[in-house]
Amino acid sequence: MNGGPLLEVKDLVSGYAGSRVLDGISLTVNAGDAVAILGRNGAGKTTLLETIMGMVSASGGHVRVNGKDVTAKAPNVVSRAGVGIVPQGRRVFAPLTVEENLEIALRKRSGDWSIERVYDLMPRLRERRTNLGSQLSGGEQQMLAIGRALLGSPRLMLLDEPSDGLAPTVVEQVGQIIVDLASSGMAILIVEQDLRLAFAVSEDIAIMRKGEIVHRSSVADFRRDERLAQNLLGVG
Ligand SMILES: Nc1ncnc2c1ncn2[C@@H]1O[C@H](COP(=O)(O)OP(=O)(O)OP(=O)(O)O)[C@@H](O)[C@H]1O
Ligand SMILES: [Mg+2]
Numbered sequence: 001m002n003g004g005p006l007l008e009v010k011d012l013v014s015g016y017a018g019s020r021v022l023d024g025i026s027l028t029v030n031a032g033d034a035v036a037i038l039g040r041n042g043a044g045k046t047t048l049l050e051t052i053m054g055m056v057s058a059s060g061g062h063v064r065v066n067g068k069d070v071t072a073k074a075p076n077v078v079s080r081a082g083v084g085i086v087p088q089g090r091r092v093f094a095p096l097t098v099e100e101n102l103e104i105a106l107r108k109r110s111g112d113w114s115i116e117r118v119y120d121l122m123p124r125l126r127e128r129r130t131n132l133g134s135q136l137s138g139g140e141q142q143m144l145a146i147g148r149a150l151l152g153s154p155r156l157m158l159l160d161e162p163s164d165g166l167a168p169t170v171v172e173q174v175g176q177i178i179v180d181l182a183s184s185g186m187a188i189l190i191v192e193q194d195l196r197l198a199f200a201v202s203e204d205i206a207i208m209r210k211g212e213i214v215h216r217s218s219v220a221d222f223r224r225d226e227r228l229a230q231n232l233l234g235v236g
Helices: 045-052 075-080 098-107 113-120 123-127 138-150 166-184 195-201 219-224 228-231
Strands: 009-016 019-029 034-038 058-065 083-086 156-160 187-191 206-210 212-220
Touching: 019 045, 019 058, 019 075, 019 212, 034 058, 034 195, 045 058, 045 083, 045 156, 045 228, 058 156, 083 138, 098 113, 113 123, 113 138, 123 138, 138 156, 138 166, 166 187, 166 195, 166 219, 187 195, 187 206, 195 219, 206 219, 206 228, 212 219
Parallel strands: 034 187, 034 206, 083 156, 156 187
Antiparallel strands: 009 019, 009 058, 206 212
């Protein structure tokens, strides 16, 4: 512990060949905090998570994890610094079983999490351990993606639209898993379009528009002012 924030993003700039997407993002997440990132399609939410994780290379600014500079470092370096990611679209390996997907994530890692602990958190995965990724429901795939990220024993979990494509009852189940992780002390940075899930999981929100953070407040303050959701997200 260094006494500072667990995640410190400062003036972060990144994008893709020829197009700048993140236009100077600054954001901190303290140990144990849960922060939701909201914003319309194309605002740069996925690019932000992927730049933190080193999947997209930063061209300016800094990313520090627990005081360690991981700016533009490879994803495995960021993972070892204590960050896990559950990517948009889940990306489980379809031709491999649940257990094989988890074994790959566990390779060369030693930490607080084991495959048995993942199964204890999500017993559904234990029941499906010999099923192929391609045979799983959307909710089961999401649980597998969460399990895979947990095996890196992260202190901060990045989640990119975990509710996407799931039925409401399944969104609730996945939401409960995230709430359980947050209450165990894991820091959470979650991108969500489903406001109910975002509000259930987090205490704070950041709203992105065109590669910038245009609003930051507690969930409670945000919900008190209905015009904010209308103006910033076009909903409500
Ligand atoms: N691999 C890529 N190559 C080129 N441009 C990309 C790539 N990925 C995203 N972009 C562009 O970057 C911008 C931000 O995209 P990003 O996926 O970060 O947005 P988002 O807020 O996550 O959107 P959504 O809510 O639809 O997931 C968009 O204009 C998008 O077209
Ligand atoms: Mg996205």
